Amino acid sequence: MSLLSVRDLSKRFGGLQAVENVSFIVPHGAIKALIGPNGAGKTTLFNLISGVLRPDSGSITFDGRIVQGLRPHQIAARGIARTFQHIRLFPKMTALENIMIGRYLHSRAGFISGMLNLPFTRREQKTVAAKSREMMEFLGITDLADAEATSLAYGQQRIVELGRALACEPKLLLLDEPAAGLNMRETVEMCALIGRIRGLGITVFLVEHDMSLVMNISDEVLVLSYGQKIADDKPLAIQKNTEVIKVYLGEDNAAN
Amino acid sequence: MRTSYTQVFGFTALIVAIQILTMVTNSSYHLTQLTMTAYYSLLIIGLCMLIGYAGQISLGHAGFFCIGGYVTAFFTTHDLSSHKANPVIALLAKAGILIVRPDLYGGDLLTVHPWAACVVAMLTALGVAWFVGGPVLKLKGHYLAMATLGFGTIVYRIVLGTTFLGAADGISDVPPFRVLPGIEISGNASVRVINYYFAWGLVTAGVLLLLNLIHSRAGRALAAIHGAEDAADAMGIPTARYKLNTFVLSAVFAALAGVLLTHYNGGIGPSEASVMKSVRYVAIVAIGGMANLWGSLFMSLILNYLSLRGYFGTYDDAVFGCILILIMLFAPEGLIRRSILRDLRRLVSGGGVEETGS
Numbered sequence: 001m002s003l004l005s006v007r008d009l010s011k012r013f014g015g016l017q018a019v020e021n022v023s024f025i026v027p028h029g030a031i032k033a034l035i036g037p038n039g040a041g042k043t044t045l046f047n048l049i050s051g052v053l054r055p056d057s058g059s060i061t062f063d064g065r066i067v068q069g070l071r072p073h074q075i076a077a078r079g080i081a082r083t084f085q086h087i088r089l090f091p092k093m094t095a096l097e098n099i100m101i102g103r104y105l106h107s108r109a110g111f112i113s114g115m116l117n118l119p120f121t122r123r124e125q126k127t128v129a130a131k132s133r134e135m136m137e138f139l140g141i142t143d144l145a146d147a148e149a150t151s152l153a154y155g156q157q158r159i160v161e162l163g164r165a166l167a168c169e170p171k172l173l174l175l176d177e178p179a180a181g182l183n184m185r186e187t188v189e190m191c192a193l194i195g196r197i198r199g200l201g202i203t204v205f206l207v208e209h210d211m212s213l214v215m216n217i218s219d220e221v222l223v224l225s226y227g228q229k230i231a232d233d234k235p236l237a238i239q240k241n242t243e244v245i246k247v248y249l250g251e252d253n254a255a256n
Numbered sequence: 257m258r259t260s261y262t263q264v265f266g267f268t269a270l271i272v273a274i275q276i277l278t279m280v281t282n283s284s285y286h287l288t289q290l291t292m293t294a295y296y297s298l299l300i301i302g303l304c305m306l307i308g309y310a311g312q313i314s315l316g317h318a319g320f321f322c323i324g325g326y327v328t329a330f331f332t333t334h335d336l337s338s339h340k341a342n343p344v345i346a347l348l349a350k351a352g353i354l355i356v357r358p359d360l361y362g363g364d365l366l367t368v369h370p371w372a373a374c375v376v377a378m379l380t381a382l383g384v385a386w387f388v389g390g391p392v393l394k395l396k397g398h399y400l401a402m403a404t405l406g407f408g409t410i411v412y413r414i415v416l417g418t419t420f421l422g423a424a425d426g427i428s429d430v431p432p433f434r435v436l437p438g439i440e441i442s443g444n445a446s447v448r449v450i451n452y453y454f455a456w457g458l459v460t461a462g463v464l465l466l467l468n469l470i471h472s473r474a475g476r477a478l479a480a481i482h483g484a485e486d487a488a489d490a491m492g493i494p495t496a497r498y499k500l501n502t503f504v505l506s507a508v509f510a511a512l513a514g515v516l517l518t519h520y521n522g523g524i525g526p527s528e529a530s531v532m533k534s535v536r537y538v539a540i541v542a543i544g545g546m547a548n549l550w551g552s553l554f555m556s557l558i559l560n561y562l563s564l565r566g567y568f569g570t571y572d573d574a575v576f577g578c579i580l581i582l583i584m585l586f587a588p589e590g591l592i593r594r595s596i597l598r599d600l601r602r603l604v605s606g607g608g609v610e611e612t613g614s
Contacts, residue, residue, distance in 0.1 A: 076492035114472025
């Protein structure tokens with residue numbers, strides 16, 4: 001059974017066909033990776049799914065409902081959370097406050113109740129803070145709670161951003177290059193963390209350049225090149241796929 | 257997080273101290289300008305919320321102030337006695353929404369009750385802000401500044417060119433507004449002290465509401481939008497609605513300020529809608545430190561008071577223009593902030609002020 005199902009999705013920017021007739025599914029509870037050379041359309045595909053961009057044609061079905069054309073915040077409300085290729089933490093806020101924003105969808109105090117500081121908003125505030133601390137505990141970053149998020153080390157910022165997305169309690173988590181800029185030890189930790197996230201019952205769809213990470217943790221790998229799908233298979237099969245090798249290494253290597 | 261209560265206490269003490277000072281020095285006439293300052297401050301704190309916390313500029317808030325002031329002035333001065341026979345008018349009169357009061361020459365005037373006029377004024381401002389804000393807030397940066405500037409200019413030209421709004425003369429003879437038994441908003445010297453406390457009490461209440469908002473879920477969402485809009489969107493925050501809500505909220509603060517100051521002054525003129533007024537408000541928020549409610553309030557207290565007492569003379573508008581330029585160049589985070597000592601030290605030691613941007 002598929003959680004996310006994409007059919008014949010296309011997006012054009014002027015003369016550039018960024019994504020062309022791409023179809024694939026992300027099964028429930030899977031970790032699926034999206035790879036491809038620079039400019040293959042990976043981030044465009046992510047932005048189409050998360051509603052930042054609107055597709056020219058094709059359909060995106062999430063959890064049994066069509067979601068293309070919805071605004072990003074509406075898609076988030078349906079249960080898709082994401083991280084960004086270039087970390088987008090909220091400046092001038094602590095790591096804890098950043099993660100508390102991730103609880104936005106699971107709280108409801110509005111302008112008026114917030115201004116009046118009604119008892120229920122105070123209770124809710126406490127719950128939000130407690131849940132966010134729990135999330136930090138799960139990620140092992142409790143000691144960073146009161147540090148300003150944007151002043152943390154790069155690797156720590158990645159974890160905080162991940163925590164913020166997890167705090168949304170999504171059904172599907174989109175990770176845009178989670179290991180970019182991480183050293184080898186941090187990459188291994190990230191690998192383990194993504195596995196634990198799947199253990200929570202969250203489906204993961206990630207873009208990544210680090211092949212060791214991709215091949216280690218993915219159940220399925222989708223390969224894009226110049227906006228087109230060229231392969232969608234198990235990691236081992238992908239490694240032997242001549243088309244994929246040609247795209248990554250050139251004609252000669254594929255022949256051998 | 258709850259240090260705000262001690263700050264509120266400190267601010268209240270300051271307000272009381274100022275009143276006692278004027279009493280001791282026998283110069284309570286200063287309270288008139290200080291009360292007017294309070295009403296302008298009400299607008300300032302709303303605008304501070306919009307600019308500093310939601311990150312949206314408005315160069316049209318004098319427009320909302322004027323919508324409040326003019327709607328109130330018009331309804332509370334427009335004589336309806338010639339329409340007494342009209343059933344709608346008769347019904348409104350019976351419901352207490354219209355009141356009879358003597359005019360200057362001893363005749364009777366039938367006008368709208370100040371409370372009703374106040375509600376209508378604020379609803380009008382709310383409606384206009386909602387209507388204008390929807391499309392305008394899709395713009396960013398300079399474009400938003402220009403669009404709101406355009407709005408301010410439109411309001412100015414309308415009040416200046418409309419005969420029943422008094423054109424260049426504005427509307428005068430606006431009656432006092434009995435807000436509560438014993439509290440009458442008017443410039444009458446006999447109620448000067450109570451007006452002073454009422455006005456600043458209202459500002460303090462406004463600050464408390466906004467401080468609560470800042471520390472609430474909605475406030476965090478606003479800070480998120482200000483910091484990284486795409487990420488806020490991805491967290492499920494309806495960014496457009498939040499910006500619009502804040503815009504409307506600040507417009508309602510401005511309109512309330514306009515309503516009350518118009519009753520206090522007994523009238524309103526088109527100069528209140530001039531673009532220079534809007535620039536002045538933005539300059540005060542900027543010098544107060546943008547996302548700094550107390551800073552903006554403090555600077556509003558000082559600068560509005562000095563301006564209203566006429567200390568800037570004919571250079572009044574120029575002073576605020578200069579403030580805006582100097583702040584943007586040398587202290588984009590405002591004068592009132594924690595790191596000010598560090599910056600001074602850096603300036604003295606010869607280093608430039610770091611580019612912080614916004």
